[in-house]
Amino acid sequence: MDFVRTPEKRFERLLDYPFAPNYLSMGEMRMHYVDEGPETANPILMMHGEPSWSYLYRHMIPVCAAAGHRVIAPDLIGFGKSDKPTRVADYSYQAHMDWMQAFIDGLELDNITLVCQDWGSLLGLRLAAENPDRFRAIVVGNGMLPTGDQAVPKAFRIWRAFALHSPWFPIARIINTGSFRTLGPDERRAYDAPFPNKTFKAGARAFPALVPMSPNDPASEPNRKAWKVLEQWQKPFLTTFSNGDPITRGGDHYMQQRVPGAANQPHTTLTGGHFLQEDSPVDFANAINDLLKRMETA
Template sequence: MEILRTPDAAFAGIDDFPFEPHYLDIVDARTGQPLRIHYIDEGPREGRIVLMMHGEPSWSYLYRHMIGPLAAAGYRVLAPDLIGFGKSDKPAAKSDYTYARHVGWMRQWIEALELGGITLACQDWGSLIGLRLVAAMPERFAGVVLSNGGLPEGGPAPRAFAIWRAFSQWSPFFPIGKIIAKGTKRGLSDAEIAAYDAPFPDARYKAGARIFPSLVPFAGNLAVPDQREAWKVFETWDKPFLCAFSDGDPITRGGESRFIGRVPGTAGQPHRTLSGGHFIQEDDPQGFVGAILEIARQGDTK
């Protein structure tokens, strides 16, 4: 497996992400090769943990407006870059990436850091991977805040997603920063677009970003049985589970209906609608922080 690592110089021009980088090496179970995961770790070490997981094709920069307020509220905030994204290592071939492999990589990271009592905040692929982690080790998680994501278990792909999936596979151009900008309502500055482009100096680094849409387990995907097993956990999950989807995401809008009522922990929670597009962290970071605090504080009282 060829592994690429974005040079630190690629991130030198980013001036609105003032967080110290942290790194942890894990080992790929299939090849035995080491892989470096980058993560942000802010707030008091003794604070209860808020784990914020990004999706496709972003990186921990997505949470830059949310990390500070949560840390200031007394929480230890961790925001990792998935393998293939941000400052984490990037296997060079699309075939190097599978859904199960991503779950395994991040499980190693959680276990190595000995994390527990976690409030998970997740969106997009951060939810597909994050929710599978909750199902795999429920004892390490205290609550979930889900926005603009889900845990698909087969069925047809929504039309908007099918178009995105085809674009990711066949378009000769894949401009990461502009793709993220199109998924926001407020728009992004040139500097912000450049920050999202920074992890990908050229096309060789984009294998993970290119393949992710094709890994979403709609009908016929080999991950569907694993998803159904994960759902068995959530159908008995009685810890706090709050949905905070946005009002302007054509792909996931209304996705809370798949969780509210089916997951016991959704009962009595103040589910809410946030204002913005798919990348709600850019459009309504305050609203997302408020949802996270709602669940994290329930853990504080136990």
């Protein structure tokens, strides 16, 4: 498939993003990831969603790395510093799953703590369910694993139509709208950096339409199978949703009731909008660190 690579100069001198780049080959394409903290420590896999990239976790990565954890934050194919197929049709739920499976296989990751939000949850929760022996804990903030069997919020339907059909798709403004705080000009530049023009935005355009919205969606049955695993999940499962996200509101209580590993966990509600990593990054990171500390002393 045809793909583009964002020029490196677009990422020069980004605010609060001092991390060295790392790349894993995906055939002819390459996938970028941040890798901070002790190389021998158990990894925390921080997965971003739509339409962000690893920059979203810039304030959380140092907090978790300073606590002695290895923190890995990939840019999904189509986002950030990773390569970007140029057609919306090049992206599918399964293609993203295959890319992420290749990623954890290529880095030989085990004893993983998954941290996920938005599409990071749609991919990450299924990745954990399909590789349960490789994950030791899950932390979900503002995310879900839909099967198409539930009603879809009106707000999401509007967002889906906008992503597919609007001639204007301003990445930084979208993230700013989904946050309580107002992003500064340097932060907006960083979120726009991966996308010099519309050719680079096919992956961001595609994501909303890939969410299962009917029981017969191609991803519905694989996600149902993943839920069967999660319904038997006994390892720690923590929710850290925000108090101001109209898209995922209530999803934390749903998962707490359905996933056994959520029992007796110190679930927390953080202050923020959809992008809680922008609004409460330190509180989010500390919740992860506290969970892992409890696991190590249990």
